Amino acid sequence: xxxxxxxxxxDGATPSEFNSGYDFGGQWSPSELELARRQARKKKNQRxxxxxxxSSFLVLGxxxxxxxxxxxxxxxxNTFFKWAYGVEVLPKIILGFxxxxxxxxxxxxxxxxxGLAIALLRTSRSxxxxxxxxxxxxxxxxxxxxxxxxxxxxVGFGIPALQIxxxxxxxLVLGxxAxxxxxxxxxxxxxxxxxxxxxxxxxxAARSLGLSHFQTLRHVVLPQALKRVTPPxxxxxxxxxKDTGLVSILGVTDAVRAAQIQTAxxxxxTPYVMAAIVFLLVTIPLTRWTDRMLRNSLEKQNAxxxx
Amino acid sequence: xxxxxxxxxxxxxALVLSACSSSEDNSASSESTTCSPESLATVEAGTLTIAxxxxxxxxxxxxxxxxxxxxxxxxxxxxxxxxxxYDNAAVKWVRTSFDAAIAPGPKTFDFNLQQYSIxxxxxxxxxxxxxxxxxxxxxxxxxxxxxxxxxxxxxxxxAGAKLGAAVSTTSLDVIETQLGLKAxxxxxxxxxxxxxxxxxxxxxxxxxxxxxxxxxxxxxNGIIVGQIDGSDSGDQGFGLLLSKDNPITSCxxxxxxxxxxxxxxxxxxxxxxxxxxxxxxxx
Amino acid sequence: MTAPVLRLDxxxxxFGSEVVLEDITFTVPVHTATVFIGASGSxxxxxxxxxxxxxxxxxxxxxxxxxxxxxxxxNPDEVRKKLGMVFQSFxxxxxxxVLENVILAPTKVQGVAKDVAxxxxxxxxxxxxxxxxxxxxxxxxxxxxxxxxxxxRSLARHPRLLLLDEITSALDPVLVxxxxxxxxxLKREGMTMVLATHEMGFAKQVADEVCxxxxxxxxxxxxxxxxxxxxxxxxxxxxxRRVHDAGxx
Numbered sequence: 001x002x003x004x005x006x007x008x009x010x011d012g013a014t015p016s017e018f019n020s021g022y023d024f025g026g027q028w029s030p031s032e033l034e035l036a037r038r039q040a041r042k043k044k045n046q047r048x049x050x051x052x053x054x055s056s057f058l059v060l061g062x063x064x065x066x067x068x069x070x071x072x073x074x075x076x077x078n079t080f081f082k083w084a085y086g087v088e089v090l091p092k093i094i095l096g097f098x099x100x101x102x103x104x105x106x107x108x109x110x111x112x113x114x115g116l117a118i119a120l121l122r123t124s125r126s127x128x129x130x131x132x133x134x135x136x137x138x139x140x141x142x143x144x145x146x147x148x149x150x151x152x153x154x155v156g157f158g159i160p161a162l163q164i165x166x167x168x169x170x171x172l173v174l175g176x177x178a179x180x181x182x183x184x185x186x187x188x189x190x191x192x193x194x195x196x197x198x199x200x201x202x203x204x205a206a207r208s209l210g211l212s213h214f215q216t217l218r219h220v221v222l223p224q225a226l227k228r229v230t231p232p233x234x235x236x237x238x239x240x241x242k243d244t245g246l247v248s249i250l251g252v253t254d255a256v257r258a259a260q261i262q263t264a265x266x267x268x269x270t271p272y273v274m275a276a277i278v279f280l281l282v283t284i285p286l287t288r289w290t291d292r293m294l295r296n297s298l299e300k301q302n303a304x305x306x307x
Numbered sequence: 308x309x310x311x312x313x314x315x316x317x318x319x320x321a322l323v324l325s326a327c328s329s330s331e332d333n334s335a336s337s338e339s340t341t342c343s344p345e346s347l348a349t350v351e352a353g354t355l356t357i358a359x360x361x362x363x364x365x366x367x368x369x370x371x372x373x374x375x376x377x378x379x380x381x382x383x384x385x386x387x388x389x390x391x392x393y394d395n396a397a398v399k400w401v402r403t404s405f406d407a408a409i410a411p412g413p414k415t416f417d418f419n420l421q422q423y424s425i426x427x428x429x430x431x432x433x434x435x436x437x438x439x440x441x442x443x444x445x446x447x448x449x450x451x452x453x454x455x456x457x458x459x460x461x462x463x464x465x466a467g468a469k470l471g472a473a474v475s476t477t478s479l480d481v482i483e484t485q486l487g488l489k490a491x492x493x494x495x496x497x498x499x500x501x502x503x504x505x506x507x508x509x510x511x512x513x514x515x516x517x518x519x520x521x522x523x524x525x526x527x528n529g530i531i532v533g534q535i536d537g538s539d540s541g542d543q544g545f546g547l548l549l550s551k552d553n554p555i556t557s558c559x560x561x562x563x564x565x566x567x568x569x570x571x572x573x574x575x576x577x578x579x580x581x582x583x584x585x586x587x588x589x590x
Numbered sequence: 591m592t593a594p595v596l597r598l599d600x601x602x603x604x605f606g607s608e609v610v611l612e613d614i615t616f617t618v619p620v621h622t623a624t625v626f627i628g629a630s631g632s633x634x635x636x637x638x639x640x641x642x643x644x645x646x647x648x649x650x651x652x653x654x655x656x657x658x659x660x661x662x663x664x665n666p667d668e669v670r671k672k673l674g675m676v677f678q679s680f681x682x683x684x685x686x687x688v689l690e691n692v693i694l695a696p697t698k699v700q701g702v703a704k705d706v707a708x709x710x711x712x713x714x715x716x717x718x719x720x721x722x723x724x725x726x727x728x729x730x731x732x733x734x735x736x737x738x739x740x741x742x743r744s745l746a747r748h749p750r751l752l753l754l755d756e757i758t759s760a761l762d763p764v765l766v767x768x769x770x771x772x773x774x775x776l777k778r779e780g781m782t783m784v785l786a787t788h789e790m791g792f793a794k795q796v797a798d799e800v801c802x803x804x805x806x807x808x809x810x811x812x813x814x815x816x817x818x819x820x821x822x823x824x825x826x827x828x829x830x831r832r833v834h835d836a837g838x839x
Contacts, residue, residue: 157498157501157502157505160505160506160507161501161504161505163505163506169505169506169507170507171491171502171507248492249493249494249498250498250502250507251471251491251492251493251498251499251502251507251508252491253489253490253491253492257474257492260474260475260492261474261475261479261492264406264409264474264475265428265475265480266428267409267410267411267428267429267431267432
């Protein structure tokens, strides 16, 4: 490595004290100073990694040992983690989960549509829609305020009690309806917040181009709004998958109820653990995907800030 | 020195007492020497804490007031209490849900009675006294339902009936195992009755006396489709439910046996469950 | 003599109790560019927004090609089809490519067939040297490029009048020039324009008339050379002096 700095004089500095690493050809390679720094950093990182790994093992190991040697462990394992029994009841639980899945699909699509409609209603400015806007606000306030369990009971048991001719009293239909009514209120608010965060200048530009109110909504505001609220909406979807189980109080057998029936026969709680696993198999991929989408959209947003 | 002398008798007494109590604990299946309020290891000393359902239905309890002693199970409870030496003032009532009491774990009561059928599975996690009543299961419905007029078990399946029962009951087992049908399963009988009243299920399976009550009082135009033949051979009758390996179980069983033997039980049955006969049998 | 493209008559605008524009009267003949200069808050942006019917005036009249567009029964969407507006903050639609931004209005508002609109759009982009950016998203373009796309987007609908609201205020001084040359090209092609700007370069090179807006009133107006070099009103002189000191003259 040449000891010529090529960047001006450094009075008093001996060549060995400073070596910029530039050779006569102008190509750069690391100076001794930089190499020494890199060595030191590498050593420091290795030491940290070693400490971290050791301490993790220590903590986890201690935890595992404490649990496994505790007096109740054998009983705990048999009561909650009897895998042979769990595998035996798994088909029944998966069958019950079919109800959860179907409910999620039907309710999910309906909620998306109804929530969007209510959000649009609430963000409209036309005076002709004022009474509907008022109703939409009342709707959102009421159904975000009542526990969904109550709504399910009221709709699932209460409405059929009126014995109105022509109105279905099928518990699955009514239960799904109750879920849709409640979740639409939440989703409407999420979408509305997305719409409100689209900068008014976007709307100004769109209107200036001659787009009508509806065209502005459809081509400019909604695409941006929906993209923005996709992460919280996916969160709501995960919550929906789990909340569909509440319709079991109306007599519908879902995964949780199926587990409960089995548990009630043998007093072994492994079926509950199996049901939990079934739910996790569906929700974890969904939440991971949501995280990834959120990360991507944030990257894009921050890139825009450069302009 | 004087202090030590005073302490010694206390120590001796403590040792004796602990020996006594430990021997009682160790021999869960051995008989207690006496079955009286002073010696029974109840949840609350000197008090007999009895539990039943919330709400407690007719004819088991009248007006949901077990303290009155009115109703079949209320009467049985006080009869057993008397037999054990507790007067009415020493009896305390608490309420539990049906399935919470069957679950393993410590209890807030000495014994629980709400039409608990004695089964081998349940015996693994709780104690039962000897049975105090045996009854078939029956199906409650309403006039004009899909199963109105059905006379055979096969007829139920053919009618495409939607039958309901509460979770963790033997009624549910009857539907699933004996009838081989898919059940609508509810958290408790109250919810199931609501569904029946709403005609959201075609029939509800409960024990026969409850069926009579529901069809006569609760369900508009209620009917009993029939008793399910052979549904009482699967279970061993209703028993008083106690926590597992409870030291007082043997005394309670003795009390039930006593009131059965001396005719008190039959008198109570005659007073409160007269309508037990008379429902057609489905087979 | 043909009617002027734009004519404002005693236009007044208030926000609450604050008077933002007062007694605004001017005309814009076809193929000319009128430039409004003035301090921040003097009402320049509001003026343009009122012409574009984004804000409602409180008195006076606005006539576009002789038609009263400030009338109560006017349909703003119809009016805006003849106007184009470019904003300080570009306002490109971030979820669409440059090309999609440009063809949105022609296809959706004017019902032009998509391939025709695409051809026209590419022509326009080529003319202003941005054809290679057609499939990029706005966040990949520099500020100057974005603003030029915004101008092209409003041109795609062949407006009668182009409103340019401080279009270089958000740009690096380095990038101002490329936008300025675009506007010069537009002038050369005969576009009728009203500009609000801080950039005296625009006023000098593009304007047929310069108006000085002071606290919501047009205090002085005239040919650029006269206005910018020897204004008569003291307020105008003071304003130009401050701009000069800030290095923007």
